[in-house]
Amino acid sequence: MTTTIPTALRTAGLAALIAALAAPLAVPAADPHPPPAAPSATVETDARPFPSGAPGEDLDAKVRAFLDRSRGRWRDMNVPESDGKILYDLIIANGYTRALEIGTSTGHSGVWIAWALSKTGGRLMTVEIDEDRHREAVANFREAGLADYIDARLADAHELVPALPGPFDFVFCDADKDWYKNYFVAVLPKLTVGGCFAAHNVSERQRRGAWGTGEFLAYVESLPFMETSFAPGSWSGLSLSYKRAER
Numbered sequence: 206m207t208t209t210i211p212t213a214l215r216t217a218g219l220a221a222l223i224a225a226l227a228a229p230l231a232v233p234a235a236d237p238h239p240p241p242a243a244p245s246a247t248v249e250t251d252a253r254p255f256p257s258g259a260p261g262e263d264l265d266a267k268v269r270a271f272l273d274r275s276r277g278r279w280r281d282m283n284v285p286e287s288d289g290k291i292l293y294d295l296i297i298a299n300g301y302t303r304a305l306e307i308g309t310s311t312g313h314s315g316v317w318i319a320w321a322l323s324k325t326g327g328r329l330m331t332v333e334i335d336e337d338r339h340r341e342a343v344a345n346f347r348e349a350g351l352a353d354y355i356d357a358r359l360a361d362a363h364e365l366v367p368a369l370p371g372p373f374d375f376v377f378c379d380a381d382k383d384w385y386k387n388y389f390v391a392v393l394p395k396l397t398v399g400g401c402f403a404a405h406n407v408s409e410r411q412r413r414g415a416w417g418t419g420e421f422l423a424y425v426e427s428l429p430f431m432e433t434s435f436a437p438g439s440w441s442g443l444s445l446s447y448k449r450a451e452r
């Protein structure tokens with residue numbers, strides 16, 4: 206749906222326009238994630254309903270409270286908070302809505318990803334093979350208030366990922382490292398142009414192939430239509446491979 210800003214509002218000056226458009230998105234000053242830059246005079250709005258109720262300050266407060274309570278208690282190979290924030294920012298900045306996570310564990314990265322998707326109008330499918338971790342993740346997603354944004358699957362990703370129809374515009378790969386290349390090959394035809402395949406524990410210093418991720422990195426970097434960089438600020442290593450063209 207396209208909404209045209211009235212002439213009177215336009216003539217009120219750029220500052221007033223930005224304030225008017227940004228106001229509904231405003232978050233408390235202490236928020237580490239400021240609202241996105243103010244849109245231009247023609248605003249694209251997404252008319253699709255959110256899964257249940259409108260996300261907003263209530264959901265933000267619930268997620269923040271959950272993350273605060275859980276800080277220091279993530280013990281199942283979960284991403285550090287700093288990487289969770291990187292994933293969150295990446296999704297918001299690119300407006301991604303169709304996300305896949307390979308390797309849920311107990312759900313730390315899933316919470317950050319789904320929180321971002323609650324703002325873009327998107328949804329996450331996440332896959333975990335371990336039943337206890339899957340169960341704990343589902344409980345965490347509920348407690349964080351994000352269950353409506355997540356389809357959590359208990360499955361072997363070796364089988365499920367190739368069978369998924371897609372499309373996806375954001376994939377976070379964080380399961381068995383020696384299978385990264387296979388996951389990437391399975392997902393590539395379902396990754397939209399502009400989409401991102403993010404792989405955890407992949408960095409310049411692991412280029413020689415720690416845990417088998419080197420094979421993945423060499424392969425993705427050999428594809429001319431993929432553009433790979435490393436997220437600055439991730440001490441665990443996070444490669445970001447953007448699909449720039451279909452082939």
Ligand SMILES: C[S@@+](CC[C@H](N)C(=O)[O-])C[C@H]1O[C@@H](n2cnc3c(N)ncnc32)[C@H](O)[C@@H]1O
Nearest residue numbers: 282283284308310312313314333334361362380
């Ligand atoms: C590094 S942990 C994921 C951490 C999670 N992304 C987070 O930050 O909370 C990797 C997870 O991948 C799961 N995994 C390993 N092989 C898998 C497979 N073939 N299918 C699905 N999950 C798998 C493991 O059981 C483990 O829980």
